[in-house]
Amino acid sequence: MQKVFKALYISQEGGDFKKEIKELNTADLPGNDVLIKVSYSSLNYKDALSASGNKGVTRKFPHVPGIDAAGIVVKSNTSDFQEGDSVLVTGFDLGMNTWGGFGQYISVPAPWVVALPEGLSLKESMSFGTAGLTAGLSVEKIIGAGITQDLGAVIVSGATGGVGSMATAIMSKLGFEVVAISGKSEDDFLTSTLGAKQILNRNEFIEKYNNKPLSSSDFSAGIDNVGGPTLSGILKSVKQYGMVTCCGNVSSAELNTTIFPFILRGITLTGIDSAQAPIALRKKVWQSLASEWKPLHLNEMIREIGLEELPEKLDALLHGKAKGRYVLKHN
Template sequence: MNELFKALLINEQEGKFTKEIKALSPDQLPQHELLIRVHYSSVNYKDALSATGNKGVTRTYPHVPGIDAAGVVVRSQSELFKAGEEVLVTGWDLGMNTWGGFGEYISVPAAWALKLPGGLSMQEAMSFGTAGLTAGLSIHRLLNAGIKPENGEIAVSGATGGVGSIAVAILAKNGFNVAAVSGKKEEAFLLDTLGAKRIIPRDEFSATYDKKPLSAPTFAAGIDTVGGPILSGMLKATHYGGIVTACGMVAANDLHTSVFPFILRGVTLAGIDSVQAPMEIRQEVWTLLATSWKPAQLNNMIEEISLSDLPEKLEAILAGKARGRYVLAHAHR
């Protein structure tokens, strides 16, 4: 492959970071087993951090962010994949220190890729992306802990964001009553589009459930995407034997709680990591996302964008103004 390809390139000059859509050479990509022509990517909080020069996400620049990609194998040096196969890549080092899905091509190890499950288009795969995988891993943990719809209400924080919105929609589709915790007044989106049963404003949630060492048991389980007082409030308000998953820190990266939820109610706090999750679990969750977990309203939860839209959308995510998911469609698809 000799043709140039377009990408959003982040450059560092004297400690300042710039975003530029640029034509790049495939020779600039790492030489891994798979060369993939990217048709779709998606926009995540981690991408926004990488695009601002956050060295905790990306160590060296210039860099092409994009921790998600779905596309077609152009060249394979692995027996696991053939040219022409549709694949998706999420997590591992993609978009962090390996150039990612904000470019029209990526080169990755075969161990990072997964064949696109039947029943899922490339666009749908990126409508889920890392956010959908993280939501799916969270729900997977709840179900494996024995949580059923009849056990009671499930609290989901950051409910208008990527992980939260998908978690609400999947839970609602599968018969759970969801209390959506959000700082945004998005009643139609949360109740009508996603299927939540009620909305709890973020400040009200903290004031109600995070002021005492233990609160009245209200929720069968919780999915927290923001951290801080929302997470501690969920733990304090979860029924006996319940479980709360934690996957984010946009509100805070610390946790202030007592041991009471754990030793008096047997509550479990389960950490969710989508970066290095084992491939067999990824495969199981992606198969569910492609079938019984796929929300009928998935297309209404996303906004399809182009490369030229990316800088604005990255800023919106950092400012907490995003709703649902942004899916990047490359022009050559």
């Protein structure tokens, strides 16, 4: 049975892109394996790019963004999922060129779908969303490298952003001392809510740690979400056999460094791609997020919004004015 639903609809008129809340029909969706009624989605920088008409993210318009979605299966052509199952979808092509979670229904291939882990509500799963999964993949890499709490502090850049705030909260929950790099003065949010032990101003961090081929080795590991000179400074400040993960380029996609951190300290730089992460790894990380990694103040890290607020919040994300996570609740 076809259903009418509301969505944030992005259309192109010449060189301009228009955002509007529009009624669509499930018949407009692709004929994939699983039809899901979306309860919650979340806002990400990639969504803001898509909604602004960035052709590097979304090639064809009109389009419904939203790279994250959590909800209830209403129709399934596979035995892997049954009607009534609670599920979540993040990444792959959702919200890029496949209509996404900013609509009340999505239709996706079965391999994109993850059963909601026990211990996690639909809202909590979208409080994490792609940002939480990306942060979780970084944490998984660092722990897998044998880096433990007694080896010293972990440095996290972009700490008030989606991935950075999640990484800070998860590492703090696990007992790591977290030093947060931020260009914003959000002391209470970073310390009381996320659990950071120290805050470094971004420009001061770059001046201190990125002005020599190697700087003092003050951190056991780093989680970088911004790229550019901040990432370069983190590489130069990590201890012997430390690890640095990187997943973002809001500062710059360029990396100017030397080989000294790698050949004199033996550090590892590893990239994080949550969009195409293997399903087995996704399930493992989601299970950890649902249990021992779940931040103590997860609900305080997000702000719930409705569909009508989306355009304004997406603009805030695009211009670096967002703090923490926005979770979209569909009525």
